[in-house]
Amino acid sequence: MDVIQEVDTSAEMNSESDDEKECDDKSNSNCQKKGTPGFIPPPLQVLDRVQIKIEPETPFLTLQTLLLGLKAKNSFSKKELKKAEELMSQAMVEFYQKLRLLKSYCFLNQLAFSKIMKKYDKITLWNASKAYMRTVDNSYLGSSDEVAKLMVRVEATFIKHFANGNHRRGMKILRPKAKKERHRITYLLGLFTGCTIALILAIVLLIHARNILNHEGRNKYMENIFPLYSLLGFMALHLMMYAGNLYFWKRYHVNYSFIFGLKQGDELGYREVLLLSSGLAVLTLACVISNLDMEMDERTQSFKAITELVPLALLLVVLLIIFCPFNIIYRSNRFFLLQCIFHCICAPLYKVTLPDFFLGDQLCSQVQAFRSLIFYVCYYGWGDFTTRSNNCIGSEVYRKFFLVIGLIPYWFRFAQCLRRLIEEKDPMHSINGLKYLSTIIALAMRTTFQFKGKHWLFMASTTSAIATVFNTYWDLVVDWGLLRRNSKNPWLRDKLLIPNRSVYFIAMVVNVVLRLAWMQTVLGIREAPFLHRTALTALVASLEIFRRGIWNFFRLENEHLNNVGKYRAFKSVPLPFHYA
Template identity: 25%
Template sequence: MRFFDGDAQPLNPTDPVEQRKSEFFHFAISELQKVEAFYRTKEKESGARIKQLRDQLYVMKRRRGDEVFREDMKKKKGFPTNGRQPGLLERVKENMIELATFAPGPNSQALRQMPPTPTLTSMPSVSERRRDFVPKQFEDEDIPYPEAKRKLRTALQEFYRSLDLIQGYAELNRTAFRKLNKKYDKNARATEELRFVRDYVDKSHFVRSTVIDGHMKTAEDLFARYFEQGNSKAALTNLRARKVKDESMSTFWNGLLVGTGFVFAIQGLISGVRHLFNEDLDHDEQKVVASHLQLYGGYFLMLCLFWLFCLVCWVWTITKVNYPVIFEFDPAHSLDWRKLAQFPSFFTLLFGVIFWLNFSAMYGGRDLFLWYPVILIALSLFIIFLPLPVWHHRSRKWFAYAHWRLLMAPFYSVEFRDVFLGDIYCSLSYSISNIELFFCVYVNGWDEPEKCGSSQSRLMAFLSALPPMWRAIQCLRRYYDARSFFPHLANFGKYVATIFGIITLSLYRIDRNEMTLSLFIFFSTFNTIYSSFWDIYMDFRLAQKKAKYYLRDVLAFTSHRLYYAIMIVDPLLRMTWVFHVVWTHNIQHSSIVSFVIALIEILRRAAWATFRLENEHCANIANNKASRDIALPYKILSTEEEEEEEEDN
């Protein structure tokens, strides 16, 4: 018996069972149409992208061929001059080309004999004259061949990964419709099984189309030709996603290192506190111990935030928040959260051992006692910035480059990692201000270290305000690029309020003026209200009136209580500056309070990071973004754009 017609209309409109069947098939067809529309859109985008990549590779091949040709001509006593001696400008240009040209490798030598790149069968080949673009070269924007090759290699790998995701999307939806139809057949006791799948799903474009398969084959061929010297097997190995490895050993070593490090650190802390309150030590020696503890405290806070970031990565992993795409990690070399935790695990052991040697073992006497913080910091910086291909060197390189971009904020377009790293350092003002204490005590030979504290140093205030300065500069750069007052200049005002709060607190600690204390309370109150609203409405995108539960249309976490909790906890944890006002008169208590406030701020920042990335992930879901958009190295204009540029000139 037929249970629905071709238009999914009920055979008997008065029968409630038939009406339910009709509603079901209307729903199924509407969902199928959504899948079809999305798949066609992605298929069209992938076609445009593979064409872009082919054109970029063609330009790279041609440019490298020109470089190799010039190199060969130089070996034959220079370029042909038609009997004319080259002028000064020509000789300077030739010398610059010689300096910028790399020695041809095996891939470069093969480029000269490489046949034309094959095109997709669905895209007919056209002559060079009729192509819809013309290569446009800018002498002041020429990109070196190795860098262009690296970018195109990464772009092709990411494109192949996006094609794999599209294939998975099609297969997943076909399976979903099949299971949906089987569930319907079972409950409706249908005489014909899987009829909806046969009549609708199997005839749909996303099931029958082979365009994505063709794109994948073309990408494999391009990768083999340009990057693997024609080795298809090596190309497939580099293009296909890595299998998830068992990280049990990483977890074991992380636990072993952390446990050992904490045992040493706790013993060192107990000994340090005993030295601090030891009546046998004179006042100056107690000040030295207090300064040591403050330096170690700054290091511990950075280590603690590193650990919290690894913990948050674990939360993102189990909740399917695609943070590698948000941070634009290289998929071929991105670290699992357990591998990433190897860094703080090792530094925990290093911190604990040196902390214990400094206070418990007292190894090396007083002379070495003063230099243990230097040893700790020097070893840490050496390991992080070691320019050798060992211990996840690509991740360490990414980390170092991210810091370079932060330092040079005015000269780079702002990316998400720049914003995130800048906000992270805003929560590490205690650790950054210790830079002044570190150099001050060692330059003065540890004589009167109390003169290097916050009550004596204006430089410490500047260093504390440095992270919000970076973020303020980033906001100005975003305004320069986008020419939009909101949100960039509005966000700039938030960080200006933060800077004034830090400066007024430092001025009050130095001159003990009630006016500066009042200014500190004013700016801190204003900043707390401003930043809390910004976190909730901008960074988290919560409290939307038209959204369900007054939260957000798309949510990554299943529990709504988490979102309500962060809207309460985040503003409360931003009010810890009140403790500065309460205990600001006692210098010793002020130091302890500053450390506790910094620790609370780190915990708040970890919670902030969790929901900040969750919001970004949900925005990517709304924008149908599941892979990175790799910037291509060459600027290639279409024919229409070229004609417009010539008219402008």
């Protein structure tokens, strides 16, 4: 049963208690609620057939449902009742928004018809608009009385049962919030962007002035300090790409807010995300300068240990901001991100939604960031950071963690595919799961080849080639919906948002080329001119983040145009009711 039917039934049941008349079953047809003409409350026997049923949403309840089974019960805890109330409140809000859209749609059609008739009268010199508009006004196209009555009933029911009779509070929840543009965000964005450019220039001049590239401490810095800051650099780059996605989604009218299920009025725009990215970049680059010339500057020798702790302190600050419970720095968005991350970690115990598997794909492009996080533990736990040295690569334990941590994001997506296969019975999810399984095998073979040498070259090359072909085909054909031979747009798809078709072909070529970045590992290219091994690894990881940013736009464009019927044709809210 869709949300409109469910909420309408719920609204009628709730509004019956407000009726000042007492009606028996025989006189229901003559009974109307005061102030609501034409309202006929449902028979009370409906309540005997409805029971509250709380769907399992936690790993514990999911396992309990699978192993023992849960049935509708008569007694509930306060937490379960609160959850049921939240679902009903959300359903009422969604139903009210649909009514507002219907009313707006009716008004726009009436306005459009009026303008057409005025143009017609002007050209033909007739006066036919009055007769036509009279007919339109009396038709369902020009009349929204039923919708208006429903809106009044929903408002009254919501204010009484979900706002404790507070009219202002209830209407504030029901009506959409207009997002305010803040000039300080634009100002801070410009400030941080300028500081980022200035710090990059300062680092380049510092390297050139002190001839750091030819200094004997270069290798120590690149092997011990650079991987620590690269983690934060990957985060800043991914935020920057996401900000670009938001800009182009908005420009080409992709309804990303609705698709992701973001709370209306609280979703971040591209300016806010760019502000976070530039702010993180400023902090990271400022800390980089503090460690860049420590081996060459005698003034830093006395507080060497403190200086080496700067990357760890910066990481702790970033983590504190992410988990900060106070209502600062976009708390609702941070908690939404943490919730999606938790769902990915607990896969397949949670029901998979689009934000969950979309985030899982983002994590698959941050494998090197996960490995940098492991290096933090090794460097500050097992290494001697006071002398800027470590023996992580030579440790067998570190190598095992280095391998496992790179496979975890792909395991998240594999587990999510299994959950969707069980729930939706769609064989495409099994094929998608095989795709991630092939990537897991390929990444394991490449990592083993990286540590153990040429004996694993054939296995690494073969599995990587199979995974690359599999992933590339899935990206272009399934996720992007392109390469349709019989399409109106040859080798693309019928519906396109970008007028310039060459953009799609360029994106496909770039996706294929960047997918081949794994060849750097297999071909044994460990260093390049003026690039250290760790810098080359960071560059390849950055190219993968760039590829994911391009993938994001076309993935959500295809979702917006073609897959809404499959995923989110309308926003339904599962009410906590079990109908016998």
